[in-house]
Amino acid sequence: MPALLEAKGLTAGYGAAPVLHGLDFEVEEGGVTALLGANGAGKTTTLRAVCGMVRTTGEIRLGGQSIAGRATEDIARLGLAHVPDGRGTFMELTVEENFRLGAYVRRDREVQADFERMWEWFPRLRQRWRQQAGTLSGGEQQMLAIARALLLRPRLLLLDEPSFGLAPLIVQEIFAIMRRIREESGVGILLVEQNANLALELADRAYLLETGRIVVAGPAAELREDEAIRRSYLGY
Amino acid sequence: MDGLAHQIVAGIATGGIYAAVSLALVMIYQATHHVNFAQGEMATLSTFIAWSMIEAGIPYWVAFFATIAISFVIGAAVERLLMRPVQNAPVLTHVGVFIGLLLIVGNATGWIFGYTTKLFPTPFESDKPLLGGLVSAHELGSTAVTLAVLSLVYLFFRHTRLGLAMRAAAYNPRSARLVGIRVGWMLALGWGLAAAIGAVAGMMVAPVVFLDPTMMLGILLYAFAGALLGGIDNPSGAVIGGFAVGVLENLAGAYVVGTELKLTVALAIIIGVLVVKPSGLFGRVVMSRV
Numbered sequence: 001m002p003a004l005l006e007a008k009g010l011t012a013g014y015g016a017a018p019v020l021h022g023l024d025f026e027v028e029e030g031g032v033t034a035l036l037g038a039n040g041a042g043k044t045t046t047l048r049a050v051c052g053m054v055r056t057t058g059e060i061r062l063g064g065q066s067i068a069g070r071a072t073e074d075i076a077r078l079g080l081a082h083v084p085d086g087r088g089t090f091m092e093l094t095v096e097e098n099f100r101l102g103a104y105v106r107r108d109r110e111v112q113a114d115f116e117r118m119w120e121w122f123p124r125l126r127q128r129w130r131q132q133a134g135t136l137s138g139g140e141q142q143m144l145a146i147a148r149a150l151l152l153r154p155r156l157l158l159l160d161e162p163s164f165g166l167a168p169l170i171v172q173e174i175f176a177i178m179r180r181i182r183e184e185s186g187v188g189i190l191l192v193e194q195n196a197n198l199a200l201e202l203a204d205r206a207y208l209l210e211t212g213r214i215v216v217a218g219p220a221a222e223l224r225e226d227e228a229i230r231r232s233y234l235g236y
Numbered sequence: 237m238d239g240l241a242h243q244i245v246a247g248i249a250t251g252g253i254y255a256a257v258s259l260a261l262v263m264i265y266q267a268t269h270h271v272n273f274a275q276g277e278m279a280t281l282s283t284f285i286a287w288s289m290i291e292a293g294i295p296y297w298v299a300f301f302a303t304i305a306i307s308f309v310i311g312a313a314v315e316r317l318l319m320r321p322v323q324n325a326p327v328l329t330h331v332g333v334f335i336g337l338l339l340i341v342g343n344a345t346g347w348i349f350g351y352t353t354k355l356f357p358t359p360f361e362s363d364k365p366l367l368g369g370l371v372s373a374h375e376l377g378s379t380a381v382t383l384a385v386l387s388l389v390y391l392f393f394r395h396t397r398l399g400l401a402m403r404a405a406a407y408n409p410r411s412a413r414l415v416g417i418r419v420g421w422m423l424a425l426g427w428g429l430a431a432a433i434g435a436v437a438g439m440m441v442a443p444v445v446f447l448d449p450t451m452m453l454g455i456l457l458y459a460f461a462g463a464l465l466g467g468i469d470n471p472s473g474a475v476i477g478g479f480a481v482g483v484l485e486n487l488a489g490a491y492v493v494g495t496e497l498k499l500t501v502a503l504a505i506i507i508g509v510l511v512v513k514p515s516g517l518f519g520r521v522v523m524s525r526v
Contacts, residue, residue: 072414073416073418076414076415091408092403093407101417104417
């Protein structure tokens with residue numbers, strides 16, 4: 001069985017300057033893959049490349065189907081949801097409207113049931129239901145961004161630094177919810193995260209990027225034990 | 237006293253026209269962040285299309301709805317063919333396209349239909365005085381039509397899935413793509429709707445100001461004043477602004493500056509709003525935490 005997401009020789013860049021120099025990586029069906037690396041290593045660009053927001057070469061397959069070079073909206077319709085840096089919520093619209101937009105492409109009858117599931121996972125969003133998304137706290141906005149993405153019922157969820165700019169307690173709360181999502185929903189996750197500790201705890205596979213190249217790859221448990229990674233990224 | 241009441245009612249009637257054109261301006265502004273200067277010329281062309289159908293013996297309401305449909309297609313085609321190739325170009329390019337469009341549509345209309353002033357029929361005729369002679373049948377009817385159009389547009393944007401998707405595409409195209417919305421088509425749809433609304437405004441105002449290729453020039457200025465007064469980024473504000481400008485213009489024309497200087501009122505409002513409160517009366521200040 002092929003992996004849920006498979007990238008081979010993936011390059012991408014902005015204008016003439018390439019940022020990624022031929023990446024090979026995978027996300028298993030229902031698995032969590034973490035991309036680690038310093039600022040500027042190309043983590044965010046990797047996510048943008050997967051969902052067609054930058055020009056790429058190389059191969060990208062979602063469930064065996066090639067998605068390289070396709071438009072972002074078409075990739076979304078194939079079941080790939082992205083929570084980009086800056087979250088990608090609709091600040092001017094209400095929480096409810098953000099929910100509805102998350103399920104925009106769906107035609108099935110279970111949208112309401114999924115709303116209820118999101119309320120259970122993110123009870124605070126229910127309290128803020130008719131509020132403008134721009135008025136939510138940073139943590140609530142991140143929750144809304146994740147809920148918005150899950151409402152697409154994606155096969156694969158891309159998460160760009162869900163802990164960015166949030167207080168430690170809120171980060172704990174969001175990662176606790178993500179563990180639940182992982183157990184209860186069966187969605188595959190490709191996670192970019194500065195906080196390597198948290199990321200490796202959640203992930204089953206991990207890659208370390210340096211200046212657009214993968215320098216270490218393997219099961220998350222192994223990377224946790226890796227001397228170089230521990231010193232540079234885990235800090236003990 | 238009767239005179240004053242009549243001026244106010246007549247102001248509301250023309251205000252409805254301005255409100256419709258203001259709304260069309262705001263819709264394009266929300267999607268592209270620029271004002272479509274050619275909005276008026278496009279509406280004039282639509283009105284001429286309606287006129288030629290009516291001249292050819294087609295019943296008024298058939299011509300009315302056919303014109304709306306044709307205008308929708310023209311508007312969407314303009315977005316697809318002219319705006320899309322320059323969508324990532326700098327602001328001045330867009331302004332250039334808008335002005336080019338204004339000149340081309342305006343002069344093509346004159347070329348095809350001629351510059352002589354034409355009578356445009358009203359579907360609203362009545363022998364009996366309405367509201368004690370306060371209002372003409374056309375004023376009442378055109379106000380009802382514009383109000384109906386404005387309510388339909390409101391319901392569409394507030395309560396339909398497509399309306400929500402269009403708003404999302406206008407506010408945040410990048411995120412809209414991530415939820416699977418085809419942003420390019422939403423823009424084309426917005427242009428089509430704006431052109432259709434402009435067509436209604438043109439057909440409602442033509443019996444009053446008479447039909448010629450420059451008919452909408454003044455209307456567009458009033459509508460622009462209305463949109464700015466209400467807040468260029470707020471559709472309901474633009475509608476209220478349009479009505480307010482209609483009443484103000486009529487009162488100022490009757491009691492203050494005289495009919496000759498009415499247009500000055502619109503320009504004064506534009507400059508006044510830009511100087512005192514650029515966001516307009518109802519321009520929403522979007523809150524965001526960073």
